[in-house]
Amino acid sequence: MVAVGVVLLPQDRWAVARDKWRQAEEWGFDHAWTYDHLSWRTLVDEPWFATVPLLAAAAAVTERIQLGTFVASPNFRHPVPFGKDVLGLDDISGGRFLLGLGAGGEGFDAGVLGPAPTRGERTRRFEEFVDVLDHLLTQPRTDHAGEFYEAHDARMIPVPATRPPFLLAAAGPRTMALAARRGDGWVTYGSSFVPDEVSDDRHAAHELWWAELATASAQMDEAETAAGRSTPLRRYLNLDGAPIFSLESAQVAIEGIERAAALGFTDVIVHWPRDEGIYAGPQRALEELAAALPGLQAL
Numbered sequence: 554m555v556a557v558g559v560v561l562l563p564q565d566r567w568a569v570a571r572d573k574w575r576q577a578e579e580w581g582f583d584h585a586w587t588y589d590h591l592s593w594r595t596l597v598d599e600p601w602f603a604t605v606p607l608l609a610a611a612a613a614v615t616e617r618i619q620l621g622t623f624v625a626s627p628n629f630r631h632p633v634p635f636g637k638d639v640l641g642l643d644d645i646s647g648g649r650f651l652l653g654l655g656a657g658g659e660g661f662d663a664g665v666l667g668p669a670p671t672r673g674e675r676t677r678r679f680e681e682f683v684d685v686l687d688h689l690l691t692q693p694r695t696d697h698a699g700e701f702y703e704a705h706d707a708r709m710i711p712v713p714a715t716r717p718p719f720l721l722a723a724a725g726p727r728t729m730a731l732a733a734r735r736g737d738g739w740v741t742y743g744s745s746f747v748p749d750e751v752s753d754d755r756h757a758a759h760e761l762w763w764a765e766l767a768t769a770s771a772q773m774d775e776a777e778t779a780a781g782r783s784t785p786l787r788r789y790l791n792l793d794g795a796p797i798f799s800l801e802s803a804q805v806a807i808e809g810i811e812r813a814a815a816l817g818f819t820d821v822i823v824h825w826p827r828d829e830g831i832y833a834g835p836q837r838a839l840e841e842l843a844a845a846l847p848g849l850q851a852l
Contacts, residue, residue, distance in 0.1 A: 554850055557582055557583055558621075558821070558823075559585055560791070560824045563588060563607050565600075566602075567602075570607070575614055578618040583618070583820070584620065584621060585620055586651075587611075589653075591629060593662070595831055609642060612649065618649065620649055621652065621653050622651075623740070623791070623822070624655035626654070626655045626657035627678050627682040627701070628662060629665065633685075636689035636709060640709065642717075644713075648715065648717075653720045654679075654719060654720065654721050656728060676725075678700075681700060683721065683731065683735050683736075685702055685704060687719065690717070694707065718737040720738035722740040722741065722742075724741065729776040730780065733779065733786065738789055740791070741789070741791070742790075742793070743791075744769070745794065755796045766816065767816055770816050773788070789819075798833070801838070806842045807842065807849065
């Protein structure tokens, strides 16, 4: 079976956003997500609301759907206060919270709190962030002194009965190894690199994206084997890493979900269509996808 989720960018005031989160549940999506950024790409000068209160509000007006960060990063998070946020979200949602985590990108908000780290520093920081957060969410007291973080008698009371799932974004060997070792799921957008020879042909670029995704999936197989996992990772694919927006039409999304399931992805995610700009698409495409969910979820 494949689970299908939808990302709602944190741009609407709650009076509008509330109905969308409820609608995602009513339509039968398995999970709903929002980005954990301070601002983002071409939307840097548009409205953008905070992640944690938005997910808390969404948890309070829904009952079944899982809710998550896609993805939280150390770019502006310290594991100790963020651990408390995670505890709260897990409690308010009744255990429905999914903790998507990534190393952090190089976008606008990467250096908003100070000089952005190098790629090597980001990877080491991510490893430490995951380790500290895991300890915080499984032990009542945490002490840690590392390269990037300190925690001195940090308390987690109550300790969650079950630690929220850690879903780790990973693209290279080191982060894949981290996901296989410490995660409950693997998150990917696929490759963002588009060779010059296909840059003007979006269908060729789209097929190349799928081919590279198959390679990445095989690499994750190897990482899981090397880690000696007894339980396979759930695998979360955001279809909108592809050159063609998934909800350009419902058929594009349905085809993508079927192809992802054939590659072994357990969870596939699309974006709620916007009126213009990035992720622009017709609302009817989302509605038609929702109508097709029962058949897709049985794949």
